Amino acid sequence: MKVLKISDNPPYAHIRVYGCFECECAPEKSDKPYSHLVKGMITGVFTRLFGVEMAAKEIECVAMGGPHCEFEVYPRK
Numbered sequence: 001m002k003v004l005k006i007s008d009n010p011p012y013a014h015i016r017v018y019g020c021f022e023c024e025c026a027p028e029k030s031d032k033p034y035s036h037l038v039k040g041m042i043t044g045v046f047t048r049l050f051g052v053e054m055a056a057k058e059i060e061c062v063a064m065g066g067p068h069c070e071f072e073v074y075p076r077k
Helices: 037-050
Strands: 002-008 011-017 054-060 069-075
Touching: 011 037, 037 054, 037 069
Parallel strands: none
Antiparallel strands: 002 011, 011 069, 054 069
């Protein structure tokens, strides 16, 4: 996992995950992001870190043919 960008005002993070077990084990290529468990874990970590409820969106995914998975983390609306 690599933090590509992080900001506390406003709270935001851009995370890259290499070797995401969840997406690498996908039974076939997906047309949608596949990582729900890892996305939830990232959301929980950054909610605790920033002290505000956060949400995450997978913007690149191994299961969709990408070289790695990437997530944007931002305050939940």
